[in-house]
Amino acid sequence: MQKLEWDAGRGLWVAAGTALVEEVLSHPALRVRPLAEPVPAAIAGGSAGEVFGALVRMNDGERHAAPKLALQRALALAAGGNLAQQRAQAVGERLLAEGRPIGAWAFEAPVSTVASLLGFSDAQLPAVARWMGDFVACLSPLSSAEQIGQAHAASLRLLAAMRELLQAVPAGSLAATVAQEAAAVGWQNDHAIVANLVGLLSQTYEATAGLLGNSLVAIQQGAASSDANALVAQVMETDPPIVNTRRFAAERCVVAGVTVEAGQAILVMLGEAKRGFGHGCHACPGQQLAQQIAAGCIEALRGKPLPQLSWTYRASVNARIPEFHQ
Numbered sequence: 348m349q350k351l352e353w354d355a356g357r358g359l360w361v362a363a364g365t366a367l368v369e370e371v372l373s374h375p376a377l378r379v380r381p382l383a384e385p386v387p388a389a390i391a392g393g394s395a396g397e398v399f400g401a402l403v404r405m406n407d408g409e410r411h412a413a414p415k416l417a418l419q420r421a422l423a424l425a426a427g428g429n430l431a432q433q434r435a436q437a438v439g440e441r442l443l444a445e446g447r448p449i450g451a452w453a454f455e456a457p458v459s460t461v462a463s464l465l466g467f468s469d470a471q472l473p474a475v476a477r478w479m480g481d482f483v484a485c486l487s488p489l490s491s492a493e494q495i496g497q498a499h500a501a502s503l504r505l506l507a508a509m510r511e512l513l514q515a516v517p518a519g520s521l522a523a524t525v526a527q528e529a530a531a532v533g534w535q536n537d538h539a540i541v542a543n544l545v546g547l548l549s550q551t552y553e554a555t556a557g558l559l560g561n562s563l564v565a566i567q568q569g570a571a572s573s574d575a576n577a578l579v580a581q582v583m584e585t586d587p588p589i590v591n592t593r594r595f596a597a598e599r600c601v602v603a604g605v606t607v608e609a610g611q612a613i614l615v616m617l618g619e620a621k622r623g624f625g626h627g628c629h630a631c632p633g634q635q636l637a638q639q640i641a642a643g644c645i646e647a648l649r650g651k652p653l654p655q656l657s658w659t660y661r662a663s664v665n666a667r668i669p670e671f672h673q
Contacts, residue, residue, distance in 0.1 A: 351605045351613065359593075359612040360605070367603055368620035371613055373627035374602060377594035378407050381610065387488070393499040395485045398506065401542035404550075404629060411628065414543060417528040419632040425464060425521050426635040432576075435460040435643025438472070443647060449656060450671040453563065454480065456644045457555040457637075458548055465544060466512055466520030478504045479552045486549065489662050502545070509541045521547075550633065551640070557588025557668035559641040560658075564669055566645075567656055575645035579638050587623025591616050591665045618667070 349367040351360040362371045371377060380386075385405070390396040399405060403414040425431055439456040447455060458479050459472040467475055478501040484490050485498030509522075516523045522544060529540050562582045566572050570581070594613045599606065607613065617623050624631040631637075658669040 350603050351607070354614070357614070359614050360602075360607060361614045361616065362602075363616040363619050365620040365622070368615055368617065368622055369626050370603055371594055371615050372622070372625060372629065374594070374600065376596055376598050376600035377602070377607075377613065378597050379405055379592075379594065379629060381595045381612070382597055383610075389488070389490065389495055390485050390498070393495075394502040394506070395482065395495070395498045397538075398482075398502050398542045398545055399486070401536075401539040402546045403539075403543055404546065404631075407628075413532045413534045414529070414539060415628070415632065417525060417532050417534050418543065418547075420528045420531075421521060421524040422632045422636050424524055426633075426639060429639075431460070431464060431636055432639040432643035432646070434463055435640040436646045438463055439644040439647025441469075443651065448671075448673055449563070449654070450673065453560045453644075453669075453671060454552060454556045456647070457559055457640050458552045460640050460643070461521070461548055461551045461555075464521040465547070466517040466522045467508075471508070475505070475508065475548070476552075478508075479548050482545070483549050483552050486553075487663060489664065505545045505548070506541055509544050513541065513544075547633070550631070551637070553666060553668060554588050554631070555637040555640055557666055558582065558637060559644050560669040560671070561586040561588060561667065562641055562645055563653075563656065563671070564658065566653065572645060572648075575642040576638070578645065579641045583623055583638065584621055586667065587618050587621075588666055588668055589623050589625075590618035590667050592625070593665075 349364040351362055354361050362368055386396045386400045390399060403411055403418060438460045442452050442456055455476045458476050462472050462475045481497045481501035482505060484494035512522055562579050565582050570578060572578050592615050594615060596607045596609050596611050598609050624634040654673050656671045656673060658671045661668040661670050
């Protein structure tokens with residue numbers, strides 16, 4: 348039987364292995380944020396903190412259930428058929444034709460695809476991608492004061508753009524679908540809906556860009572790319588973009604026979620357990636969409652000479668996201 352291991356150096360428990368990871372991620376007493384710090388102290392009180400505090404993936408209980416259902420339904424509809432993959436290919440091809448270097452393209456193409464699906468026009472996509480690049484910097488505990496300041500400013504621009512989009516939301520767009528599903532489940536918090544649409548973009552900028560980037564690494568290392576969907580699915584198994592997450596005990600509880608005290612943290616090794624999109628109530632509802640977007644971006648490279656790339660990995664405590672250099 349797998350058991351939690353105590354890491355005295357870091358002062359937390361470590362959960363590794365598929366069964367244990369699934370138990371931790373499904374345990375009702377383990378939360379996604381510490382009770383005493385629902386928003387990271389570094390961004391609390393600012394616009395970026397207001398967005399963070401409203402995100403479905405950063406809340407539990409009643410603040411999580413209905414919004415999660417609305418997003419699940421909307422993202423499942425968006426992933427139906429081949430629209431997302433086709434849109435990703437078209438967006439990726441256009442950015443390449445405009446001369447984006449692969450390093451910038453790998454981040455911009457996925458987030459621009461989701462922005463396009465949400466209903467933003469092609470002319471708006473560069474600004475949305477730029478603001479999102481500034482915003483996600485604040486989500487890491489490694490962020491500098493300057494990055495946090497830029498993130499607050501970017502979040503204001505993103506929220507304003509998203510509110511404007513929802514006032515005249517294009518029929519059939521992902522934003523329209525989220526709004527419809529929110530109404531259907533009784534999710535009536537306008538700020539939270541807008542914040543979670545921003546959240547969809549932020550997850551794309553990091554996790555989906557990481558999945559695309561790790562797929563490019565696989566190609567550089569000799570992996571066959573004739574079937575983009577198969578390649579991306581294999582990379583999700585062998586080199587997922589999100590390798591760990593954390594859970595926090597809201598009360599004293601027992602996990603795999605080990606007593607975890609209230610307030611203690613558990614480092615959950617997602618990558619080793621092949622659970623890069625999570626598990627349980629906080630499993631990412633956008634897994635299928637993310638894989639389609641990454642595959643569509645790979646298709647955008649078809650027939651184009653891919654230069655020999657070198658890469659390093661973005662500084663992160665939980666993600667494996669390559670940054671390419673030519």
